[in-house]
Amino acid sequence: MSERHLVCQGAICRCNFGTTPDKLKVLTQSKRYINDKGGGQKLMATNKDISKTFEKNMFGNCSKLNNNPCQVTVTQWSGFYEKITLEENSGKALLESSKATCPIGSTDCITIINHGQTAEVSQQNVKNADKEVLMELFPFTTVGKYIRKTDQLEF
Incomplete structure (x- = not known):
């Protein structure tokens, strides 16, 4: 990757x-x-996010517990990004390749399968876009004439 x-x-x-x-x-x-x-939903995760740090705090049934309900507790993260440290918690930024350890499972038994970020197109993205590329993608629109309606752009 x-x-x-x-x-x-x-x-x-x-x-x-x-x-x-x-x-x-x-x-x-x-x-x-x-x-x-909007700065209200996607907090950055760090290696300090340990213990019970999941929404349901379980990964279904655990094969290490004879298929009884999982009892996940993160004890540490590995593979985090050393160059970013947050002031609030002195944590290092997690990367999508980071892995977590659970004392029931094993070292690095928890992996990230989706980093959680999503693309949001802003007004500035549209203004900065190459007009020729936009015309290829949207051939039946007039590129360059924007109408602003409650922060939404229309061609």
Whole structure:
């Protein structure tokens, strides 16, 4: 993988010994948002997000517990990005290649299968777009004439 993304709240994780994925929940900081135009949903995840840090706090049934319900508790993260440290919790940014350890499972048994970021097209993105590319993508529109209606762009 040549490009690695930062992980945010809502990232989908799975355990090698579980049966279903769960969504990551950021509980260690409340100021740093990524890929979130409104700055209210996608908190950046760090290696300090440990313990019970998932929405359901379980990955279905655990094969290590004879297929009884999972009892996930993250004890540590590995593979985080050393160059970003948050002031709030002194945490390092998680990458989509980061892995977590659960004492019931094993070292690095929890992986991230979706980083949680989503693309949002803004007005500035449309203004900066190559007009020829837009004409190829949308051949039956008039590119360059924008009508502003409650922050939505129309061609």
